[in-house]
Structures are given as structure tokens and as C-alpha cells.
Amino acid sequence: QVQLVESGGGLVQAGGSLRLSCAASGRTASTYVMGWFRQAPGKEREFVGAITRSDGSTYYTDSVKGRFTISEDNAKNTVYLQMNSLKPEETAVYYCAGGNEWGPGIVAKTSYRYWGQGTQVTVSS
Numbered sequence: 001q002v003q004l005v006e007s008g009g010g011l012v013q014a015g016g017s018l019r020l021s022c023a024a025s026g027r028t029a030s031t032y033v034m035g036w037f038r039q040a041p042g043k044e045r046e047f048v049g050a051i052t053r054s055d056g057s058t059y060y061t062d063s064v065k066g067r068f069t070i071s072e073d074n075a076k077n078t079v080y081l082q083m084n085s086l087k088p089e090e091t092a093v094y095y096c097a098g099g100n101e102w103g104p105g106i107v108a109k110t111s112y113r114y115w116g117q118g119t120q121v122t123v124s125s
Contacts, residue, residue, distance in 0.1 A: 002026040002114040004096050009119030014088055016123070020081040022096030022116060031098030034079040035112055036070065038092035038121075045095070047107040051079060059106060088125040093118040 008020040024031060035050035049060040051070045058070050069082040079096060097112035105111040 002028055002031055002098050004098060004114055004116035006094065006096050006116040006119040009094060009121045011122045011124060012086055014086060014123055014125050016086055017082070017084045018086065018121060020083070020094055020096075020119060020121070022079045022081075024077040024079070024098065028077050028098075030100060031114060032100040033098070033102050033106055033111075034070075034072070035097045035099065035106060036079075036081045037095045037097060037109065038090070039095070039118075040089075040092040043092075045109055047109075048081070048094070050102075050106045052102045057102070061107070083121070086121075086123045088123045090121065091123050092121060094121050 003025045005023045012018050033050055033052050036048040037045050038048055039045040047061050049070045051058045067085045072079045095118045096116045098114035099112040101111050
């Protein structure tokens with residue numbers, strides 16, 4: 001089993017920045033890919049980005065490219081999501097997820113076996 005715990009959410013003004021953290025524990029070797037998703041009220045959970053823990057390759061959804069950055073600290077078993085130039089419409093609960101497939105499927109929720117509890121990000125206008 002793998003446990004994922006997100007932190008770092010909060011309230012920020014539009015144009016501001018936040019850095020989310022996702023600390024992993026347990027059998028972390030089984031989580032080859034770490035993804036970030038978000039879910040706004042009344043909407044489906046959507047893919048934000050992912051990182052492969054083998055070489056640090058990353059992939060982002062188009063709407064966050066150039067503003068969000070995923071990084072990792074393998075020594076701490078922690079993955080980060082740096083979010084810059086935040087927009088009010090990006091208000092959501094942000095989740096990290098662990099999976100083991102790197103490919104086109106990384107954008108799908110079903111590709112991830114482990115999920116954190118989520119952290120709220122609120123962007124005020």
C-alpha cells in the first residue's frame with residue numbers, strides 16, 4: 001500500500017502562486033508515475049500534470065503549461081506542484097495520485113491506483 005498526503009493549499013489572489021506538496025509513504029517503489037488532478041465544485045476531476053519518478057520527465061495539460069511545474073525530491077518521497085499566475089477558475093481541490101504507467105493513459109484517473117485526500121486551493125479575483 002501507498003499513502004499520499006497533500007499539503008500547501010490555501011487562499012491566494014489571482015496572479016499569485018502556491019506550492020503544493022505530496023508526501024508518499026509505504027511501498028512507494030510501486031508508484032512509478034505521480035500525477036496531479038483537480039476537481040472544482042460540480043465538475044469532473046481533471047488531469048493537471050504528471051511526473052515519472054525514473055527520470056523526472058513531466059507532462060502537463062495545455063491550460064497550465066508554462067505556469068505550473070511538477071518536481072520531485074526522491075530522498076523525501078515528495079512530489080511538488082508549483083503553481084504560478086493562478087486564475088480564479090482554477091479554484092478546486094487538488095489531488096495527487098500514484099500509478100505505474102507512463103504513456104497516453106497518464107491523463108486518465110483510472111491509471112492511478114493511489115490517491116491523496118486532496119487539498120483546497122481557492123483563487124480570489
